[in-house]
Amino acid sequence: MAIRRLNKKVAFIGSAVVVLFLLAAIAVILHIGQDPEEFIRDAEAALQAARETTDEQVKEQNYKRAKQSFLSAYGRATTDSLREEVLFKMVDMYFETEEWPFILGCWDEIVKINPKNAKARYGRLKYFYILADMGNSGTWQEVHKQATEFLKVAEDAGLLTEDTAHLDVSEMEQEVSGRHHLGPYLYLLRGRAALEMASLGTVTDKDESLEQAVNDLQKVQELEPNNIDAYWYLARAAVTKGEIFASRGNFEERDKATKQGLAILEQAVKAADDNPRAHINLLFLKLEFARGSSSKQLKEQFQSLEPEFLSLVEKFSSSAEAFAAVSKFYSAYSIFSGPRLGSNSLDKAIEAAETAIRLDRQNVA
Numbered sequence: 001m002a003i004r005r006l007n008k009k010v011a012f013i014g015s016a017v018v019v020l021f022l023l024a025a026i027a028v029i030l031h032i033g034q035d036p037e038e039f040i041r042d043a044e045a046a047l048q049a050a051r052e053t054t055d056e057q058v059k060e061q062n063y064k065r066a067k068q069s070f071l072s073a074y075g076r077a078t079t080d081s082l083r084e085e086v087l088f089k090m091v092d093m094y095f096e097t098e099e100w101p102f103i104l105g106c107w108d109e110i111v112k113i114n115p116k117n118a119k120a121r122y123g124r125l126k127y128f129y130i131l132a133d134m135g136n137s138g139t140w141q142e143v144h145k146q147a148t149e150f151l152k153v154a155e156d157a158g159l160l161t162e163d164t165a166h167l168d169v170s171e172m173e174q175e176v177s178g179r180h181h182l183g184p185y186l187y188l189l190r191g192r193a194a195l196e197m198a199s200l201g202t203v204t205d206k207d208e209s210l211e212q213a214v215n216d217l218q219k220v221q222e223l224e225p226n227n228i229d230a231y232w233y234l235a236r237a238a239v240t241k242g243e244i245f246a247s248r249g250n251f252e253e254r255d256k257a258t259k260q261g262l263a264i265l266e267q268a269v270k271a272a273d274d275n276p277r278a279h280i281n282l283l284f285l286k287l288e289f290a291r292g293s294s295s296k297q298l299k300e301q302f303q304s305l306e307p308e309f310l311s312l313v314e315k316f317s318s319s320a321e322a323f324a325a326v327s328k329f330y331s332a333y334s335i336f337s338g339p340r341l342g343s344n345s346l347d348k349a350i351e352a353a354e355t356a357i358r359l360d361r362q363n364v365a
Contacts, residue, residue: 191216
């Protein structure tokens with residue numbers, strides 16, 4: 001099934017509304033004495049009919065019937081295990097109809113029934129992490145809270161070494177690169193959440209939040225030494241710390257923090273030299289610092305970075321990600337290069353982007 005981004009419009013609808021809808025619907029259609037398994041079979045038959053028909057009206061009617069039957073089954077279930085089973089079937093159905101608030105509502109109900117259910121916790125946390133990563137900055141606090149709770153549950157259940165592939169939701173995009181064990185994954189998400197909250201200033205003590213971010217991200221490095229994301233966010237934490245120093249007038253410490261950020265990403269390249277993302281992260285941080293240079297130094301900084309970006313695509317000639325990075329570099333370069341060189345840089349940006357699309361049309365386009 002194709003990976004989808006969360007629909008921003010529906011993603012912000014609260015799950016409490018969904019829960020109320022579920023409870024109300026159950027109260028209306030509940031008839032004591034009928035076997036919940038019958039309703040499950042009816043719901044699955046309706047789902048199959050919805051998948052097979054090409055008539056949109058018939059499809060909608062079958063999905064409606066499936067929803068009603070699942071709700072009836074849920075209302076008649078006499079064990080928590082059967083309630084969980086029905087809710088997971090409803091999650092699958094709502095993925096088909098792309099009704100994200102109801103998906104979240106089902107996950108919430110599963111966690112209420114069984115706080116140890118790792119699959120529901122994982123899906124729910126991933127949902128909020130994607131929201132936060134898409135720009136809903138107010139969601140980082142929820143990511144931090146859920147990751148903290150999940151870490152405790154996973155530790156108690158001995159799940160920290162569980163492969164997240166066993167918990168993953170194929171219908172949701174991959175928001176963290178590579179495969180992970182559950183423990184490092186949760187530390188990474190909590191660490192990034194703490195970093196983002198410190199950077200955004202949504203915590204009362206930025207220093208404390210940054211310290212927790214660094215501790216969590218270093219824990220990820222301890223458990224997964226080649227985790228590129230951990231290096232990246234540790235570097236971002238160093239840069240953020242430098243910005244805090246600068247806001248307090250301590251520019252010497254800011255410069256030290258800047259060098260520390262670069263050093264962390266240089267370590268990442270050594271640890272994972274065959275991973276283009278490690279090289280790209282280092283180059284992008286250099287590019288970020290170049291943009292902060294004075295107008296006199298700006299052109300020189302970009303000129304010095306150009307050979308490094310070209311070396312990137314020489315080293316990773318089949319990597320769409322590498323060519324996409326070069327495209328971004330030349331797009332930025334075109335702004336500061338003047339009319340003639342700017343046009344030339346823009347042409348190079350387009351050429352690199354076209355190569356990236358050709359190499360991986362699905363993810364780059």
